[in-house]
Amino acid sequence: MSAKAISEAKGKELLNKFLNGSVKNKFAIVKEDTDIESLTSQHSWLESEKLVCKPDQLIKRRGKLGLIKAGADFYGIKEWLGNKLGKEFHIGACKGRLKNFIIEPFVQHQQNEEFYICIYSHRTADTILFHHEGGIDIGDVDAKAVKLEVPVGSDLTEDRIKSTLLTNAPDNSKECLIKFILSLYTAYRDLHFTYLEINPLVFTGGKIYILDLAAKIDQCAEYLCKAKWGEVEFPPPFGRDALPEEAYIAELDAKSGASLKLTILNKSGRIWTMVAGGGASVIYADTICDLGGTSELANYGEYSGAPSEQQTYEYAKTLLGLMTEQIHPDGKILIVGGGIANFTNVAATFKGIVRALREYQQKLIEGKVAIYVRRAGPNYQEGLRIMRELGNTLGVPIHVFGPETHMTSIVSMALGKKEIPQSPKQMHTTANFLLPTGGSPSSSRRESLSEVKTSSKTSSLSQVVTGDQSGIRATTTLFTNRTKCIIWGMQQRAVQGMLDFDYVCSRKDPSVVAMIYPFTGDHKQKFYWGHKEILIPVYKSMADAMGKHPTADVLVSFASLRSAYDSTVETMSYPQIKTIAIIAEGIPENLTRQLIKIADEKGVSIIGPATVGGVKPGCFKIGNTGGMLDNILASKLYRPGSVSYVSRSGGMSNELNNIISLNTNGVFEGVAIGGDRYPGTVFLDHIMRYQNEADVKMIVVLGEVGGTEEYRIIQAIKDGQITKPIVAWCIGTCAKMFTSEVQFGHAGACANAEAETAVEKNKALKEVGCHVPTSFDELGQVIGDLYKKLVNDGVIVPQEEVPPPTVPMDFTWARELGLIRKPASFMTSICDERGQELLYAGIPITDIFKEDMGIGGVLSLLWFQRRLPRYATKFIEMCLMVTADHGPAVSGAHNTIVCARAGKDLVSSLASGLLTIGDRFGGALDAAAKQFSDAYESKLIPMEFVNQMRKEGKLIMGIGHRVKSINNPDKRVVILRDYAQKNFPLTPLLDYASEVEKITTSKKPNLILNVDGFIGVAFVDLLNNCGCFTREESKDFVDIGALNGLFVLGRSMGFIGHFLDQKRLKQGLYRHPWDDISYIMPETTGLMGTDTDNV
Structure with a gap:
């Protein structure tokens, strides 16, 4: 972040809002995609006034360069723009396209009505320069202009302006100029400008006009001035086009606590850099240019401030995408450099870079890219190790160095100015916790001063x-x-x-x-x-x-x-x-x-x-x-x-x-x-x-x-x-x-x-x-x-080294370095929230939404650790829908309602309802699945199964309904049965349960396969025949209660609905009516005999 130049149009827009004492600037902006003919409908003055037109691209001395068209009508401006807009233009060694113009009303005036004013900030004050002779021929402003300094924390006064700045100004303009300069400085300070130059500033007809303006604002003040500034674009210098990749990195930078910068200097360049640290990035650019690589330097940029692995990956991916767009006949060089980090985890950032390099492996090979790496800092050993391992499989040469090598030596190696060592010297650390032997450091002639x-x-x-x-x-x-x-x-x-x-x-x-x-x-x-x-x-x-x-x-x-x-x-x-x-x-x-x-x-x-x-x-x-x-x-x-x-x-x-x-x-x-x-x-x-x-x-x-x-x-x-x-x-x-x-x-x-x-x-x-x-x-x-x-010369006398005390290494850091291992207290195989993106069973959350996996797909990942077929996830969703609620009379909903009316919170009310789920209410899914599965696998025919359960005095779980019967079927079961028979590959257990249902309903019409029983047996068919599980895995899921989870999850939706319904209806405390309670008190006569004196 820094002081950044803004366009002239933006500068005048800000002054229009916050400056008093001058004529408001009217202007129209013309870009390459602007429909010039439609401008007149937005700015009617274009057809009625004389105009001036000039490029608005941070170009200095536009008048001297012939880039200002003044005093023409709209037709003349259009004709002039036709020869300029989109055309290449050279300014010294710099060339670029003219693509942004500003059109303004032409202000007729005399040369002696032009003034010059500039305000700029420095460490201790703001300096105001004023000269009574402005315009393109002003010459050396520092030598000519009158200077007034406003110390930090001080206010500018009219007396100081008049006595210092306006001594040579015409008398008829002084009063207006005093008020204008005072207002201009106030706006300058309040809007956090760092530089503001107006040349010429025109006083004619008793009014002040701002003709040409150049300005910079402090980008760091955006959080203070966002409402005043509005949307601000910071245009690139003339000769360098702003690329979408640069905008993307700027957006990442704005959303991150880290620092991410990227400037493309020469998209066709051969030498690309990915450097950690603001200072280091400058030094690498210096060294490349010093060694003759200026014309081939493709970019300037840096990443610092401990970016995450994902942020570094995005940065590296963007850079590699640009780098591999064009093939260079001599191949390309990628310098992954940096100094010794203070707190950035080098291994974490390198993992992001390695991911990007793997992603672009084929293009790197095609582009004959050579990679040179030098880095140090926290966990740098692990970072360099994964870089070296990548070099074995990437297919392009990777030369990796650490703090034993001078920071910029890799530049000399990359440009062929220095030999590439085959085995870099190892650096000996005195960190006792990193040396297994715990030895003391050797003595050296480069030691501390003699006391x-x-x-x-x-x-x-x-x-x-x-x-x-x-x-x-x-x-x-x-x-x-x-x-x-x-x-x-x-x-x-x-x-x-x-x-x-x-x-x-x-x-x-x-x-x-x-x-x-x-x-x-x-x-x-x-x-x-x-x-x-x-x-x-x-x-x-x-x-x-x-x-x-x-x-x-x-x-x-x-x-x-x-x-x-x-x-x-x-x-x-x-x-x-x-x-x-x-x-x-x-x-x-x-x-x-x-x-x-x-x-x-x-x-x-x-x-x-x-x-x-x-x-x-x-x-x-x-x-x-x-x-x-x-x-x-x-x-x-x-x-x-x-x-x-x-x-x-x-x-x-x-x-x-x-x-x-x-x-x-x-x-x-x-x-x-x-x-x-x-x-x-x-x-x-x-x-x-x-x-x-x-x-x-x-x-x-x-x-x-x-x-x-x-x-x-x-x-x-x-x-x-x-x-x-x-x-x-x-x-x-x-x-x-x-x-x-x-x-x-x-x-x-x-x-x-x-x-x-x-x-x-x-x-x-x-x-x-x-x-x-x-x-x-x-x-x-x-x-x-x-x-x-x-x-x-005897000025310094080296002494023997005194070994420092041994300091224990933090457990977490030692584990990250791979020096120790410890069994985990917890294990999980379904979810990982540690990275940049949440993973469900290894699937990124963005992919889950991108592929529209739905809640059924999420449950398949979190409950079963794999992606089930679409018909299976749809069936899961249908099960949740049909089990969501079954009215307020059932025990779970009843409990939830009573708790809600007692003033309890949502979680307490929901828990009270869920605690009623068991064998008698809603918990029959697992039991039904187990009973029917055991009977089917034991090869009992349906009649034998029914007879055996009767002989053992056991209920057949999943059979029977209080209201529904064979003549009045449960529509939930009808819907699910129809879907399963049409979409499941096989339904052997469901077919078996249907045969059992025929036997039970022949005895009593309401002994039907209810919704719990149906979901239980159908889900076993799904697990056994979808092709995603072995029989042992299917049995394990049933045994650990996965099927009951469907009822618990589905019915939770209904319980929450009942809670919200009671709160919305503002129902009071529930008290059961006496007439619905049968009071049966024990007989007391004769229980204690006839002698009750001692009672």
Whole structure:
């Protein structure tokens, strides 16, 4: 999410609604499918006024390009459009089709009536530029225009507009312009614009007209402004068509808590990427372009934020569909890359990708696709394993690597710049729970700092930054091994990770002292501290949490983007909190800027928004930073090193942990300031802390395209404020190589000026003495070379490694990794709700509806674990229909009615009715099926069966009816018998029961085969002869009571009906009438003799 450009038509529509002081814009939109002739019926002014027409596709300098037709009538506009609409047009190296135009009334005016106005937002203020000479020949606006800044939280006044902006404006226009600018700024702020340029703004005839407009709005503010904005489409830059696949991924992204992005750069390209992480996705694009693959790079995109297996499958399927549409003579390359994840389950995401790859197996083979995989993070071993196994059967080469391989090495391999290793080196982890032998890690020359060497230089807290820092936040050390924090949000997994980190760092006590969760009452949550179980209090009220834990000075906020602002403002009202980490991504920029202002006033350091946090080895980590414990140990984050880093990307911070641990003695502190345009603290805030920390010997900075914060580092180096060696690299170098603008993974990753490009930043950093690699691929080598130099110079003295404490692995995670097994307490074979889609006996719920299986089909899956023929499922439905109810007089309905009238709820009333079902009422299905089946299989003829039951004094279950007889048959049985005889393959047991019925009715006409008996024997015929079951399986279903289930399920519908009927009729408490009760009291005379004195 980020500031996104909107069409001119949408911008003018918004200003029409919310702007006062200007003439309302009339306009008509013309697209390729627009019937131009019918426009006049919708916009009558088209035929009566002079018009102006221009493309509305985010094209700059349209007048200079000859793309504006002005002063023509409707016929002239149609003729001009005929030569432009749908035609290809070149703007420099960029080419695209002209397909969206806007027609407006032509405003006759003089050159001296044109003005220029622009409003744009930055970290601390909104800037308004105004020039009294507007139009296409305005030239260098920054040099000419008058500038007025409105600080965040301040209001714009008429006096400031008049005294600052309008000093050169004609006197006759000033009054109107003042009111217009004031109204324009109000609309700008309320509608969450981030950029709004009007050129020219015309004042003629005492009125103000907006002629040309360019605007961007903050997409993150949609939840605040949806009612005001209405439906907003964000058009792609000119030269890049919006594809339906891109729209589909955008829709998935909008419906998911994860991040899913896809931009098609060149549909015919040879190199396709499927990268995890916003920062990593930029780095992969950079590396491809640096190695000469710009013209063949097909797409930019990323998936991150722990998407589910199904979401990753949908993303991969969409990408593979585009990739395999066209065949490339040299074959295609698919790079499945990513850094070391902090919390995303790599195996789960890879399972989704593997499903998609299998689905497109044949097309991948036909397209001669080669796949290169590099990934790490939680459960990455399992993810890489299933990828390697896929390589054995997919039919295309798959090269799989983990954290032992540099992140972008697979790009060099894919483009033939580097050899593909046959057996990648294995990475040794110090995670004792992953090593069967439990051995201690080997010693290394890249170890922690000598306490002896640095003790004279080290202080527990950094000194306050002094001197002219130009707005640099003055702060002490953020975290120590005594830091106490409060967690906002119910994030048990993150909290447990923090406690495990604390334990492995040999902290004396946990860093998390409390949690805040306003949606439940106060309670306690259980966590592990090493082997012990501990309880951490959870508070509904922030005031209670702060009051009971006054030593807590850090708050880690997992609040959603909608509640993060309010909860952070509340947090800053407590002076004890000095540092706040905001994890949420997508907070509106205006709200973030207000948070920054409040934090500056109160001296609070904010890390984020849109961050994973940060880590100080041996002391404290924020939330999920550093990933799982095996990665914490592998990257030696349990003790401090000599290198501190600051990065925008949270995902890349974990990659930096890995790179630094492989090439140096490890990390002293690392912070990911966040990917949003306005991070709470900036690079320089943290670098100045590192500069004043004696134990930090070198600094790594991972910047990116967009913004100017890196230039503050450069200035600080020039001013002598920073003297420690810095290794720096700004990602996004590929941006200049694209012919159209690309918004990268982070909201702030988009250059608005030449100086904001990554190439210019890297150049400037190198010029002031920073160690800048030629590409990210060489970052580790440059860090390693500088570290060796510092070791050789005696600045760093490596020490022997001290093994960390052993931490037990969580049972659930160990089971997921396949390290342990445990017999399940429950087993089920009919339903699985764990995946993206509900499964009934293995059949997805969407398929059940797609094939119209009905309730009978669902019962066949849930009760019998297989799909029965359509005639069988229809018979099940018929059985439910005929058993649904049989009036209020039967015992079950009677009980339900009595309970309902006693004021009981639906479930209680239904249960009372169901509890009457047994051998005497409704429970004869199973018994009838068993009796008739046993007789038939014993080869007793019907007469022998009847005689035997009479001799044993047993009733024949399923025979007999209180009302119906052979002369007045039960229509339910007639309907079912007719269906079974017409549709069942065979009905031997039904035929047998019919012969028995002839014998019993000859003695008494109401001894007919009733509905219970009929369903029982007919269902046995169905099970035995439908071809889906063996005889043993059929018998098992009868024995376990499946047939009675039909009556219970069917009659439940009727009981519920009776309950609703009684409630609807508002029937009172039922009391049985006395005259329907026969009172028979025992005789008392003589029972106790004649002597009753003692009674």
